[in-house]
Amino acid sequence: MTYADWPLFDLWSRCREVELRPVREADLPELAALEPEDAEPDPRLAMLPGLTDRQNKQRLFHQGYWRALGTWSPQSWVLHLAVRHEGALVGVQTLEGDDFPELRTVDSASWLIPGVRGRGLGVAMRTAALGLAFDHLGALAAITSAALDNQASLGVSRRIGYRDNGLGFVHSREGRLLLRHLRLPADEWTRGAEVEAGGVAPCLPWFGLA
């Protein structure tokens, strides 16, 4: 059954053994429980006193889902994609755009459960998301950022062809954190043939691409 009023739910993208589909309400309990400790919530979001760190994290995961849907606009969108491998939920690949109709730039974030890391799934899921962005949504560039010691995230970006694009400070719960920024322009994107995607046409107005 398709979801005509919210066609984003019918988007999908695949690269090798990894399939991405938008996170749905029914996925929330499982994904929130799976979210690993090293996937850090936005430090600007308040932790409620009286909840453990883990309860706060799972609460923020739910709120992040509802916030993304409730505040969606072509000028500011966040697409949380559930990552499935061999039929099981194993992570989340997020793609986001600010002023996308004009800037045509996507940012990304992701996590995988520890048990499936280090086997190329991180590259496959980012590739699947970028295939949507570059080959179906007309993105002109992809950007991303990672802590200087996050070798796995930096490794995914470099394997896909992003280049270093400077350093910058951001807030973290531990204080100021130095991030490496990376950028991949559309004319250096070479992995389109690895990606299959569908359900895009009815979503184009959601991205300001009518």
Ligand SMILES: CC(C)(COP(=O)(O)OP(=O)(O)OC[C@H]1O[C@@H](n2cnc3c(N)ncnc32)[C@H](O)[C@@H]1OP(=O)(O)O)[C@@H](O)C(=O)NCCC(=O)NCCS
């Ligand atoms: C980031 C993450 C999604 C990457 O997924 P992954 O499955 O581990 O990555 P891959 O197996 O696809 O590896 C990608 C590249 O990084 C390298 N790499 C992976 N883990 C590494 C590590 N711990 N140290 C050094 N290099 C590493 C791999 O060798 C590979 O490079 P190559 O293709 O040149 O050999 C995953 O590690 C994760 O969930 N980390 C915790 C959350 C996080 O930090 N998210 C990113 C911040 S938004």
